[in-house]
Amino acid sequence: MNRIVCFVTLLVACAPALAQDMPLSQILIPGENWELVGEGYKFAEGPAADKDGNVYFTDVPESKIYRVDQETGKVTVFASDTARTNGLMFGPDGLLYGCRMQDQKVVAYGPDGKVAKTIAEGVNANDLVVASDGGVYFSDPNGNKVWYVDPHGAKRVVAHGFVPNGLILWPDGGTLVATDSNAPHLWVFRVEVDGSLKYPSPWYGPVRIDAPATRPGSDGMTVDKDGRVYVATHVGLQVFDTQGRPSGTILKPQDAFLSNATFGGKGFTHLYVTCSDKIFRRRMKVEGVPFFTSAEKAQGKAK
Amino acid sequence: MLNRLWIVASIALALIFAAVSVRADEPYQLGPDSQRQDGVPQGKVTQSKFVSEKAYPGVEHDMWIYVPAQYDGTKPACVMIFQDGGGYVSEKGHSRVPIVFDNLIHKGEMPVTIGIFLNPGVLPAVIPGAKPRRNRSFEYDAMTGLYAQFLIDEVLPSVSKEYKLTDNPEDRALCGISSGGICAFTAAWERPDYFRKVLSYVGSFTNIRGGNNYPSLIRKTEAKPIRVFLQDGEHDLDNLHGHWPLSAQQMNAALLHMGYDVKFEFGVGGHNGKQGGAILPDALRWLWRDYKKE
Numbered sequence: 001m002n003r004i005v006c007f008v009t010l011l012v013a014c015a016p017a018l019a020q021d022m023p024l025s026q027i028l029i030p031g032e033n034w035e036l037v038g039e040g041y042k043f044a045e046g047p048a049a050d051k052d053g054n055v056y057f058t059d060v061p062e063s064k065i066y067r068v069d070q071e072t073g074k075v076t077v078f079a080s081d082t083a084r085t086n087g088l089m090f091g092p093d094g095l096l097y098g099c100r101m102q103d104q105k106v107v108a109y110g111p112d113g114k115v116a117k118t119i120a121e122g123v124n125a126n127d128l129v130v131a132s133d134g135g136v137y138f139s140d141p142n143g144n145k146v147w148y149v150d151p152h153g154a155k156r157v158v159a160h161g162f163v164p165n166g167l168i169l170w171p172d173g174g175t176l177v178a179t180d181s182n183a184p185h186l187w188v189f190r191v192e193v194d195g196s197l198k199y200p201s202p203w204y205g206p207v208r209i210d211a212p213a214t215r216p217g218s219d220g221m222t223v224d225k226d227g228r229v230y231v232a233t234h235v236g237l238q239v240f241d242t243q244g245r246p247s248g249t250i251l252k253p254q255d256a257f258l259s260n261a262t263f264g265g266k267g268f269t270h271l272y273v274t275c276s277d278k279i280f281r282r283r284m285k286v287e288g289v290p291f292f293t294s295a296e297k298a299q300g301k302a303k
Numbered sequence: 304m305l306n307r308l309w310i311v312a313s314i315a316l317a318l319i320f321a322a323v324s325v326r327a328d329e330p331y332q333l334g335p336d337s338q339r340q341d342g343v344p345q346g347k348v349t350q351s352k353f354v355s356e357k358a359y360p361g362v363e364h365d366m367w368i369y370v371p372a373q374y375d376g377t378k379p380a381c382v383m384i385f386q387d388g389g390g391y392v393s394e395k396g397h398s399r400v401p402i403v404f405d406n407l408i409h410k411g412e413m414p415v416t417i418g419i420f421l422n423p424g425v426l427p428a429v430i431p432g433a434k435p436r437r438n439r440s441f442e443y444d445a446m447t448g449l450y451a452q453f454l455i456d457e458v459l460p461s462v463s464k465e466y467k468l469t470d471n472p473e474d475r476a477l478c479g480i481s482s483g484g485i486c487a488f489t490a491a492w493e494r495p496d497y498f499r500k501v502l503s504y505v506g507s508f509t510n511i512r513g514g515n516n517y518p519s520l521i522r523k524t525e526a527k528p529i530r531v532f533l534q535d536g537e538h539d540l541d542n543l544h545g546h547w548p549l550s551a552q553q554m555n556a557a558l559l560h561m562g563y564d565v566k567f568e569f570g571v572g573g574h575n576g577k578q579g580g581a582i583l584p585d586a587l588r589w590l591w592r593d594y595k596k597e
Contacts, residue, residue: 023543174433190361191430199361199426203441206513227434243440245511248543 022228022241024248027286034253034280037068037272038075043257044274046088046127046220048096049264051290055272056096057279058085065098065113068279070266075279079113087127087166087220087260090290092134099125099138106138106149119149127220127260129167129176135195137176139164146178148195158197159189166260168221168229171289177204177229179218184209186218186231186240203244210235220260222271225289230271232258237273253280263288329536331570331577336406336584337399343409344372348392348401353461355424358453362424362438367392368462369401369418371408379467381416381474381594383500384454386443386483388420390576397480397576398583407584413591414474417466419458423483443479443486444512448493450486455497476500476590480576482507485514488531492517495527500590502532504579508554509545518550518557530564532586534579536572547574 038044042061049055053070056078065085067078079085083102091097095108095116106125110116119136125147128138134151137158146159146167159178166179169191176197178187185205189197207216217234224230227242230250237250237258252258256276264272268288270281339345346369353366367388374380385391391400400418407413423439442450462468469475475498477487484506491498508514535551548569555567566589570578579586 021542021544170434172428172430172433174428174430175436188436190426190428190436191433193429199436201359201436201438201441203436203438205445243437245440245444245544 020242022226022239022247024239024250027224027228027239027284028250029283029285032283034273034282036253037073037279037281038066039278041277041279043259043276044279045086045259046098047260047262047264047272047274047279048088048090049262049268049272049288049290050090050094050096053265053268055262055264055279055281056088057272057274058082058088058098060084060086060101063102065096065109066279068264068272070264079109087125087138089129091130091136092132097128097130097136099128101125106136119153120147120155123147123155126164127166129169131169131191131195132173133195137167139167139178141165141181146197148197150195158195159187159200162187165218166220166231168223171223171225171227177221179221179231181218182215183207184216186221186229188244204229204231204240205244206246207231207233208235208238208246208249217257219258220274222261222263222288224263224284224286225268226286228286230261232260232273234258237261237271254278329570329572329575329577331572331581333399333581334584337403337580339402340406343405345405346371346374346401346408353421353458355453355457357456358449359424359426359438359442362426362436364424365389365422366458367418367420368466369404369420370466371404371415371417373408373415374417374466376467378415379469381414381476381591382419382459382462382468383416383476383478384419384421384458384487386421386477386479386486387423387481389422390480391478392418392420397580399580400583403584403587407587412584413587414594416476416591417462417468419462421458440482440511443482444507444514446489446513446516448490451490451494451497454490455494472497472499474594476502478502478504479506480504480579481574482511484508485511485517488517488529489514491529491531492527495529499528500530502583502586502590504534504576505536505539505547505574506533506551506554507544507547508550509540509547511544515545515550518553521554521557521561521563524561526561526563530590531558532566532568532590533558534568534570534582534586536570536574536578538571538573540574 041059047057055068063082065079083100085098087099106119107115108117125138136149148158149155163181164178176189184207185202188203190199219232229240239247261273272281353364426436479487484503539547558565572578
């Protein structure tokens with residue numbers, strides 16, 4: 001038995017020394033490409049998956065939220081008159097959180113598509129992410145701020161000084177990532193126990209910018225189970241590894257504005273992207289993660 | 304069951320060694336300058352933790368300081384800073400720097416030099432069960448002067464509180480392996496007013512975060528007063544970031560083209576410190592070769 005303990009110790013000791021490169025070949029399946037899921041939208045945004053892998057997205061100008069059934073692939077209207085709801089994300093309570101631009105609210109939609117909870121009012125929210133304890137972070141690009149609404153409903157600014165857009169949490173919930181529409185990097189923050197964000201760093205980078213663009217156009221993000229971050233940009237879906245290094249760019253499904261991404265489908269085996277008037281998906285080698293539930297597990301384990 | 308576990312563990316270990324590219328046929332051995340020699344006074348190594356406040360707020364770095372026996376505080380010492388320092392300071396590691404420094408300083412083949420060994424930073428997480436932020440690539444691969452600023456504004460002033468260090472940029476050297484190698488070069492490239500000697504083992508002059516641009520930047524930038532020793536091997540990495548053996552040759556060619564004081568040792572090894580460690584005494588003699596004349 002000692003020999004085994006010895007070896008396991010050695011394996012653990014060796015592991016951090018590895019380069020842990022994460023090339024695109026680890027995630028893309030040869031021969032697989034984007035397939036059309038739905039079309040005819042004015043501006044598709046905010047794809048988010050529930051714990052079963054059903055994908056919800058919004059047509060912002062039309063004030064509609066759609067649902068893609070994970071079994072049939074059928075797209076149906078989930079909610080109407082959504083006041084130009086933009087960013088969407090599920091919370092640990094199973095509700096669909098959304099940023100309503102028109103009436104300046106952050107709300108949570110129930111399974112019936114009706115507003116079940118109002119999280120914040122009088123705010124210019126663009127995108128959001130929900131932590132495993134129910135705290136909500138949302139971006140305010142016009143105000144150059146990231147806001148936090150704690151589980152008791154109190155809201156405060158937790159980061160400022162850049163143009164935030166997409167927000168995502170690492171699968172363990174300990175680090176928040178924010179895109180910066182104007183800069184060639186993504187910001188990371190340490191999530192404090194009270195929800196505050198500390199120690200900002202332009203840690204992911206460089207985000208690729210191809211001329212004639214002068215800004216990356218970084219928008220929505222998602223994460224996979226291994227911790228890669230996927231960010232929608234002008235040149236495509238840029239992938240970053242767990243050390244903040246670029247792994248590469250997945251090409252856009254069409255020459256149009258790529259706004260956001262999420263993993264979804266049964267087992268979270270597909271990557272979904274919203275690209276202007278359409279939503280696409282492709283099968284991946286790596287699975288996504290319903291990170292609010294996995295973070296819950298991580299926290300449970302630690303307790 | 305025990306046997307099966309044993310086999311699985313052995314295979315896993317073999318794969319790991321293959322992954323870090325330690326080739327059994329690499330002909331590099333540590334020489335006598337890398338072994339303890341009778342009658343050579345030994346310097347002292349102390350370990351501490353350095354928490355950055357400005358460049359990388361909150362980020363913790365393991366740090367070791369080597370002070371040679373010949374240092375008595377009357378004269379300022381030269382300084383050499385090692386990235387991924389834990390691997391360099393170990394007397395069982397690829398380079399055994401304290402032993403090599405002891406031997407070379409004793410023989411007068413390099414000046415009295417204080418060694419600073421820094422591991423890359425880690426920002427611990429506070430959410431239970433969450434992973435820390437590992438800062439190695441951000442610190443080492445970034446094409447910015449931030450790491451140089453960290454050394455200049457934070458590390459050197461802190462070490463200077465206890466030891467008398469040189470003010471002369473010619474007497475400050477940087478060393479590192481892989482991303483630590485490009486980090487050493489970048490710090491000198493960004494701040495040649497502070498650092499003028501670079502020693503790189505299997506340096507990552509590849510597109511991890513844009514380091515592949517150095518050969519062209521070097522060719523189209525007025526030459527900087529940096530002395531560079533580069534080591535690489537023909538079996539070094541070829542991956543998504545680039546091709547290490549080719550990029551090392553490009554670096555050497557660009558530095559030669561611009562008239563830099565450069566020495567390139569291109570061997571047969573892989574992505575490890577074997578050749579670099581074996582030739583470390585020679586590399587140090589070359590880097591510090593004209594010290595006595597000053």
